[in-house]
Amino acid sequence: MVVSGPAAPARGKSRGKPPASQRETDALPPTPGLAVRMAAARLLAAVVDAKTPLDGLTDQDHGHPQFKALDARDRGLVRAILVTALRYRRSIEALISARLRSPLPGNATTLSHILHVGAAQILFLDVPDSAAVDLAVTHAKGDPRTARFAALVNAVLRGIARDKAADLPQMLATVTDAPDWFVARLRAAYGAERAAEILASHRLESPTDFTVKSDPQRWAETFGGIVLPTGSVRVGRLPAPVADLPGYAEGEWWVQDAAAALPARLLGDVSGLRVADLCAAPGGKTAQLASAGAIVTAVDSSRSRLNRLQANLDRLGLKAEIVQADAIDWTPAERFDAVLLDAPCSSTGTVRRHPDVPWTKSPADIDKLAGLQRRLLDHAVQMLKPGARIVFSNCSLDPREGEDMVRQFLSQNPAFAIDPIAQGEFAGVDGFVTPEGWLRTTPADMRMADAALSGMDGFxxxxLRRQD
Structure with missing residues (x-):
């Protein structure tokens, strides 16, 4: 069924009336499940329209008020809807557009978000189609910005539900679920074929990886997972919440993506060495270094993140000196034997776990972050003793924040040289070493027979080594 509707009413504030969001809430009856869908649409708007990171919106303690007002089960459903709506945003958009005579008006963003929330449930989640449609229609009727489109919402979503078995596979095969700028940069960096593999991996739910203190095989068997070639333990679906798993309270392991566990290992044997971990929170790499016997100074500018780092170290029975400071201008009393700088970045390597990233970042953000990384690296190398190593890393897929930035640094700093990663340097690393001796991983790497156990973050x- 092809449907259309009148233009969306213009947004605006009327003197003496409550804001639209309050009128929306007041107009709706207490329908079971409706608060979840309203929260999902509101948070989807915050991500797509206001470029607000999803993790902050769904933080259990400091998230969006509409999210925090829900119980734990409903919060979980909101997050599932949002992750799905973002992961498949372009496919959902195409299925909606196919049922409209003309595009939605530019100011009909609220209507668009209601449709996306409804379609995400119908197409990908274990929610009855009728419930997803009825709740979307009720939501539209109760919001003065969308009330006149209730029939359109009903017709579009019912059409999607009726035809999904035939239409969804076709859309997934032909539509790229990412914004154009992101696709273009991936293709420029990796070529069309590799970019397509990375984008396909972004549609898959990320497995959970653990760094364990000892005996990874035992923990893999305990969790029903596998041991990766790099030594991390991987689980496709957790058997219980992380804090309820065996070994958590005893500090036997911590959650850390397999790719994120590699940079700290590039420093080699750090036992007894003084090592600075810059931009350290939440502390996975600090824990690796401390567990390997390093005398670690962990530096981060965020007090709340450092509190979390300290709590993680306490649980793990590990120690580090904690310093709250901006690594871009902090100067230690003594130089270090080694430095790990895992710099702030666009996080484009983490899209499997954070599908909001392509929709909240832009090329301008990447340029800005690359500049920050260069300033951090310029300062961090001054903390090294002569002959000491520094590892620069981040979880971006974009060469502007990685290969290009380091090449520029080396061309302007002859006192530093690449200390190339060697083939066979440690288990599992060979496939990720570039011809230049750098490390590069992508979400299309670490392929397993089971797709649910495949992939890793892009890192x-x-x-580098100081030569003077």
């Missing part, structure tokens, strides 16, 4: 790391 870049370069090991």
């Amino acid at each position: 870049f790391a370069a090991r």
